[in-house]
Amino acid sequence: MGKTIIISNRLPVQLQISNGTITATPSVGGLATGMKSVHSGSESLWIGWSGLTDEETPPELEDDIDKALAEQGCAKVNLNAQEIDGFYFGFSNRTVWPLFHYFLEYSEFELDFWETYKSVNQKFADAIIEQSDEDDTIWVHDYQLMLVPQMVREKRPNTTIGFFLHIPFPSYEIFRTLPWRKEVLEGLLGSDLIGFHTYDYERHFLSSVRRLLGLDVSFNDVYLDNRVIKVDSFPMGIDYKKFKDAAIMHDSKKSKERSDLQMRLDNHKASAPDTKLILSIDRLDYSKGIAKRLNAFEYFLKKYPEFKEKVRLIILAVPSRSNVPQYQLLKKEIDELVGRINGELSTVNWTPIWYFYRSLPFESLIDLYTSSDIAWLTPLRDGMNLVAKEYIATRTDQTGVLILSEMAGSAYEMNEALLINPNNFEEQADTLKQAFYMPVEEQISRNSFLQKRLERYNVEVWANEFMNALNEKRDIGKAFISE
Ligand code: GDG
Numbered sequence: 001m002g003k004t005i006i007i008s009n010r011l012p013v014q015l016q017i018s019n020g021t022i023t024a025t026p027s028v029g030g031l032a033t034g035m036k037s038v039h040s041g042s043e044s045l046w047i048g049w050s051g052l053t054d055e056e057t058p059p060e061l062e063d064d065i066d067k068a069l070a071e072q073g074c075a076k077v078n079l080n081a082q083e084i085d086g087f088y089f090g091f092s093n094r095t096v097w098p099l100f101h102y103f104l105e106y107s108e109f110e111l112d113f114w115e116t117y118k119s120v121n122q123k124f125a126d127a128i129i130e131q132s133d134e135d136d137t138i139w140v141h142d143y144q145l146m147l148v149p150q151m152v153r154e155k156r157p158n159t160t161i162g163f164f165l166h167i168p169f170p171s172y173e174i175f176r177t178l179p180w181r182k183e184v185l186e187g188l189l190g191s192d193l194i195g196f197h198t199y200d201y202e203r204h205f206l207s208s209v210r211r212l213l214g215l216d217v218s219f220n221d222v223y224l225d226n227r228v229i230k231v232d233s234f235p236m237g238i239d240y241k242k243f244k245d246a247a248i249m250h251d252s253k254k255s256k257e258r259s260d261l262q263m264r265l266d267n268h269k270a271s272a273p274d275t276k277l278i279l280s281i282d283r284l285d286y287s288k289g290i291a292k293r294l295n296a297f298e299y300f301l302k303k304y305p306e307f308k309e310k311v312r313l314i315i316l317a318v319p320s321r322s323n324v325p326q327y328q329l330l331k332k333e334i335d336e337l338v339g340r341i342n343g344e345l346s347t348v349n350w351t352p353i354w355y356f357y358r359s360l361p362f363e364s365l366i367d368l369y370t371s372s373d374i375a376w377l378t379p380l381r382d383g384m385n386l387v388a389k390e391y392i393a394t395r396t397d398q399t400g401v402l403i404l405s406e407m408a409g410s411a412y413e414m415n416e417a418l419l420i421n422p423n424n425f426e427e428q429a430d431t432l433k434q435a436f437y438m439p440v441e442e443q444i445s446r447n448s449f450l451q452k453r454l455e456r457y458n459v460e461v462w463a464n465e466f467m468n469a470l471n472e473k474r475d476i477g478k479a480f481i482s483e
Contacts, residue, residue: 002135004044004467006035007124009088009144011048011074015065022061024068031141031166033239034459038139038467039073046074047127054080077127079120086116092144093321095178100143100167101287101381102174106326109179118147121187125151134159137470140191142166147183150190160474163191164234164466167383168409169201172208181212189213189224192473195234195466197384197409202233230473234466235413236384237458243393244455246366251396261364265371268312272349276436278313279372281365281387282379283320284357286330289378289405289422290317294337294353296378296422300429301345301352307436309350313376314368316356331357369394374435376403378422384409388417389454398444398451401435403428413453416446 012032013024026032039046050057050069057065057078069076079087090113098106125148128138139162140148149161175181185208188194196202206217216223220231250262258266268277282288297313317334321327338355345352360368369375375391385408392402392414402417404410411419418431 002133002137004038005128005132005136005138006039006044006046006141007128007138007145007148008046008048008141009092011046011050011069011076012039013050013069013072013074015050015052015068017058017061020061022064022068024065024072024074026072033242034236034463036463037460038463042073044073045131046072047077047124047131048074049079049084050076053084054078075127075131077124079123083116083120083123086113087120088144089321089324091117093324094326096143096146097167097287098326099174099178100170102168102170103286104174104177106286107177114180118183121145121147122151124148125155128152129155132156132159136160137467137474138162139164139466139470147187148190150187153190160470161191162193162195162466162470162473163188164195165201165383166197166236168381169196169205169208171204172211175204175208176212181208185209185213189215189222189229191229192227193466193470194229194231195469196231197233197235198412199233200412201383201409202231206231230469232469234462234469235409235457236386237454237460237462238386238389238393239460240389240393240455240458243366243369243390244396246362247370247394247396250363250366250370250394259363259367261360262367262371265367269371272309274310276311276373277371278311278374278376278432279316279368279391280313280376280378281316281368282318282377284317284322284327284331284334285320286326287379287381289380290315291330291333291337292380292422293376293378294334294341296425296428297353298341298345299425300432303429304433307433308345308352309347311352311432311436312350312354313352314354314356314372316358316360316368318359319357365390366394370396372400374401374403374432376432376435377408378403378405378420378428379408380405380422382408382410386410388414392447392450393454395447395451398447399440400447401438401443402447402450403431403435413457414450416449 012027014027016023094108095113124145134156137160141164149163209215209222210217222229301308338353342351342353369391377388379385388402388404388410404417404419405422406419420427420431
C-alpha cells in the first residue's frame with residue numbers, strides 16, 4: 001500500500017521568517033486536527049500553498065523553507081501574487097464562493113479568473129504527480145481545487161482519488177449559471193469518491209451531473225466511461241475533546257488566573273445577574289448573515305422592549321478576504337449598523353452590542369463560549385458551521401441555548417437546537433424570547449442529546465470514515481483490474 005497525499009489550498013502550518021531563520025508551526029484549525037490520524041508518520045504528505053507568495057519568499061531561504069515544511073510532512077506549491085489574485089481572490093472567492101452560497105448577484109464570471117484557476121489547479125496537480133506514486137491514495141480538499149482530480153487522473157489513471165467539498169453544493173438552477181459548469185463537474189469526476197457535508201448537497205451535485213453531462217446516475221453512483229464514481233455525505237465533526245477539556249480547565253481557573261476578557265464577562269454577570277449574553281462568532285462574510293442578524297436584533301428589542309437592558313449581543317467578526325470588494329462593503333455596513341443600533345438604544349447602564357472585529361486566541365474563544373447563555377448563529381448559507389458544534393461542546397453543565405439557522409449544514413444533525421429561518425424576523429424575535437425563558441431542565445435535556453452525538457461523530461471519525469470509504473473504492477478497483 002502506498003502513501004496518503006492530502007491536498008488543500010493552504011498547508012496546515014504557519015511559516016515565520018525571522019532574522020533569516022525559518023520556523024514552521026503546525027496550525028490548530030479544525031481540518032488540521034481532523035486530519036491528524038490521516039496525516040501522520042512518513043506514510044503521508046500534505047501538499048499546499050505555504051501562505052507566502054514568490055515575491056515574499058527570499059530566494060536564499062527556499063531550501064530552508066522546503067526543509068522546515070518537510071519536517072512537518074508538508075510540501076509547498078509555489079504561487080506568485082498574480083496567481084493568488086486570479087485563482088484565490090478571483091475565481092475561488094469572487095466566482096465560486098458567492099455562487100455556491102446562493103449569492104448569484106455577487107458572482108463574477110471573468111475569463112481571466114477562470115484561466116488562472118485552471119493554470120493554478122494544474123500546478124497543484126503537477127506537484128501531486130511529481131511527489132506521488134501510482135499506488136498512493138490522494139485526498140483533495142475544497143472549492144479552490146475542483147479541477148485537480150481530473151488533472152491527476154489524466155496522468156495517473158489507476159490512482160485512487162477522493163475529493164471533499166467544505167462548502168454547500170448549490171441546486172442545479174444556481175449551478176447551471178456558471179459558464180464553466182461542465183469543466184468543473186468533469187474536474188470533480190476525476191475522483192473515485194466525492195464527499196459533501198449533507199445529503200442535500202450530494203443530491204444537488206448528482207442532479208447537475210445528470211442534467212448537464214447526461215451521465216448515468218444510479219442512487220449515489222455516477223457511471224463515466226469505465227469508471228464508477230461514488231458520491232456520499234460525510235458531515236464534518238469537531239475535536240470535541242479539545243473543546244470540552246478547555247472548558248473544564250476554564251471552569252477550574254482561580255480568579256487571579258482569569259483573562260481580562262473573562263473578568264469583564266464576570267463583572268457583567270455580577271453587576272446584572274438577570275441579564276443574558278447572546279453570542280455570535282463568524283468570519284466577516286456575507287454568507288454568515290451578520291447584517292441581517294443585527295437588524296433582527298433591533299427588531300427583537302423593538303417588538304419586546306422589556307428585554308432592553310436584559311440582553312447583550314456579543315458579535316465576534318473575524319477579518320476575512322478583506323481585499324475582495326464585497327467584504328469591504330460588508331465591513332462598512334456592519335460598522336454602521338452596530339453604531340446606529342448602539343447609538344439609538346444604549347442607556348447609561350447598557351450597550352446592547354459588544355462588537356469585536358478581530359481574531360481572538362483560542363482561550364478567549366472558550367471564555368466567550370462558556371460565558372454566553374445563548375449562541376445565535378444565523379448564516380444565510382453555510383456548508384456546515386462548526387461554531388455551533390463548538391458552543392455545545394463547551395457547555396460543561398449542559399446549560400445554554402443554541403439558536404441555529406436552518407441554512408447551515410450543521411442544522412441537519414442538531415435538531416435539538418432552536419432552528420430558525422434567518423430571513424424571518426418575527427420568528428427570530430420569538431425564538432430569542434423562547435431562549436431567554438427556556439427552563440434549565442429543557443436546556444440540559446436538549447444539550448445532552450447534542451453532546452452525545454458530537455462526542456461520537458468527532459472530526460477524527462469524520463476523517464476516518466472518508467478514508468475508509470476511499471480505501472474501499474481502491475480495493476474494489478484493484479479487484480476489478482486483476483479480474
Ligand atoms: C468553512 C465552511 C464549514 C472563529 N473565530 C476565531 C476562531 N474561529 C474558528 C472557530 C471554527 C472556525 O474558525 C470557523 O469554522 P466554521 O465552520 O464556522 O466556518 P468557515 O470558516 O466558514 O469554514 C463551513 C467549514 O469550512 C469546515 O468544513 O463548516 O461551512 O464555510 O473552528 O472556532 N478561532 C480562533 N479565534 C477566532 O477569533 N482561534
